[in-house]
Amino acid sequence: MHIHFIAIGGSAMHNLAIALHKKGFTVSGSDDEIFEPSKSRLQQHGLLPEAYGWHPDKITKELDAIILGMHAHPDNPELARARELGLKIYSYPEYLYEQTKDKTRVVIGGSHGKTSITSMIMHVLKTNRVNFDYMVGAKLEGFDTMVSLSHESRIAVFEGDEYLSSPIDRRPKFHLYHPHIALLSGIAWDHINVFPTFENYVEQFRIFVDQIEKNGSLIYYEGDENLQKIAQNIRTDVAAMDYREHPSVVEDGTTYLTFGERKIRLQVFGDHNLQNISGAKLVCNKLGISDEKFYMAMSSFKGAARRLEVLSENKNCTVFYDFAHSPSKLKATTEAVKKQFENRKLIAVMELHTFSSLKKEFLPQYEGCMEAADEAYVYFNPLTLEHKRLEPISKEQVYEAFASQGLQVFTDSDELFQLLQSKNWEDKNLLIMTSGNFSGKNVQEIADAVCNNPVRFGRDKWLQHPDGMTS
Template sequence: MRIHFIAIGGSAMHNLAIALHKKGFEVSGSDDEIFEPSKGRLEQYGLLPEDYGWHPEKLSTTIDAVILGMHARPDNPELLKAQQLGLKIYSYPEYLYEQTKDKLRVVVGGSHGKTSITSMIMHVLKCNGVQFDYMVGAKLDGFDTMVSLSHESRIAVFEGDEYLSSPIDRRPKFHLYHPHIALLSGIAWDHINVFPTFENYVEQFRLFADLIEKDGKLFYYGGDRHLCDIAGDLRADIRPQAYREQPSCVEDGITYLTSGNDKYRLQVFGDHNLQNIAGAKLVCNELGIGDEAFFSAMAFFKGAARRLEVLAENGDSTVFYDFAHSPSKLKATTEAVKKQFGDRKLIAVMELHTFSSLKKEFLPQYEGCMAAADEAYVYFNPQTIVHKQLEPITKEQVAEAFASGGLQVFTDSDELFARLQSKDWSGKNLLIMTSGNFSGKDVKELAESLCSKS
């Protein structure tokens, strides 16, 4: 099979390219810019394009399939050439389905927690010697790539993102996977640029549930009323089952799962992770993994990259880094760290970076989401707003929207990082939350510097 990628440098796209290369396919691709880590990883496998840019001459009738990334535009020269030649064009999720349509598909969706739950399922299956294909949105210990496809495995585990599939396919990605086993972790409005109302956003999850294969199973978080409504209105052949938090206890700052008289020490914490674990357990049970095997494997689960990742720590101070950017994720992550380390003050810092978070109409959704922190700082770069062609917002509007007493807003990352450097960090934790990088700042360097001083 000869496969050509248009916009091969994307996080998901380059992982799929590597996965198909490992499967024995002949892979080529183009992009107008490729950054690390995609660049180095593509180069490692001999898949890095010789020249940046779009090269329609790469397309011919000898190409079996073209995979189109979101970074490309509808008028992309290579896309136009592929259409002119009548080549089969797939979106990224569409081709994942094509590669796994004869397998048992597990899809984890939801506005929050889907990466963590997918990672937990993958970790437990691997620990128990189960072979499976997968796609997950973060780097995970023990897995070389974020995508894997094979000829031998009979199971596929996918993280189900609700964002659009490609520039010419406006369906949410998770609508294309048609799971036999589905899980929904919760619904909290996101992607306002695509789903302008909350009702429209919720409808995407209702449609996803209706696309579950015949006689399929839906696991869902029972504390979400919108999911309860969806579960109560399923096709008659789909079997719904709700979950809550997995029973646990905390001793000396360590969380343990409890099962009868047994306790299993965890390396992750927080109510949201206990919910994630409960959901992952139901999926693994459905795949034939017993409770004891599940709990034993979870004791070694360190979490997915950028999900409450420890950047640096010493005896009485820890710096956490988390991908959180939406209101529900900020709230869950902030509360988790404060609850786990009740004897330490918590300073929480977040960056408004995504389209939704920087949109004036969406800002009120952030009300109270950092209230658990003892001190809260919010940063945004006005130039990012200009780049995204959004209406300007002010520091005062952001502070009013978050409605947390004493919250401070910064538009200069140098000033923010200088403020953090000036503080005494003894007996304090720092939680850094962003899907960006604070306009080019090295957060790992900051973390190590703070912990070396306290």
């Protein structure tokens, strides 16, 4: 098989390209720009395009299929040529289904927690030496790529994103996977640019549940009212199972699952992770993993990258990094860190960066989401709104929307980090939450500076870009 990728440099696309290359396919691709780490990883496997740009001459009748990435525009010249030749054009999720349509598909969806739950299931299966295909939205320890496909495996585990499939396919990705086992972690409005009302957003999850294969299973978090309503109206040939937070205790800053008379030490924490563990356990049980084997594996699970990831720590201070950007994620993550370290003050810093988070109409959704923090700071870059062609917002609008006493709002990241620089970090934790990078800040250096000198640290390190250039 010869597969050509239009926009091969994307985070998801380049991982799929590598997975198919490892499976023995011939893979080619094009893109007008490719950044790290995609560039180095494609080069390592001999898949990096010789020249950037779109090259319709690459599109021939000898190609077996085209995979179209979200980065490409609908008028892409390679796409136009593929249509002229009548070639089969797949979106990313369509091709994942094509490769796994004869396997047992497990799909993890929800507005929050889907990466963590998918990661947990993958870790348990690998620890128990179960062969499986997968697709997950974060880099995991012990896995070389975020996508893997093989001829031998009979199980496929996919993170089910509700965002659009491709520039020419407006269906949410998770509508295309048709799971045998589906899990939904919760529904909290997101992607306002695609789903303009909450009702429209919820409808996508109803459609997803309708796509479950005959005699399949829906596993859902029982504390979500919208999921309860969806489960009550499920098809009669689909079994519904709910889950809640796993019983646990916290001792000396460490969380233990309680299982009968036993306690299982965890390397992750937070109520949201205890919910995620319960959901992951039900999925693994469905796949033949016993409770005993599940708990044994979970004791070594360290979490996914940028999901309450510990960047640096000492005996008096820990710096956490989290991908959280939506209101529900901010609330869960902030509360988790505060609850785990009750004797330390929590300083939480977040960046409004996504389309939804910067939308004036969406801002009220953030009300109270950082109240658990002792000090809360919000940053946004007005240039990001210009780039996304959004209506300007003010510091005052952000402050009023979050409605947290003592909250401070910044539009200059240097100013924000200089303020943080002046703090004494003794018996304090720093929680950094963003899907961006605070306009070019090196987050790892920030974390190391906090923990290496918790009383005060140098401005020159704090304001350095990842490439060494000063801001």
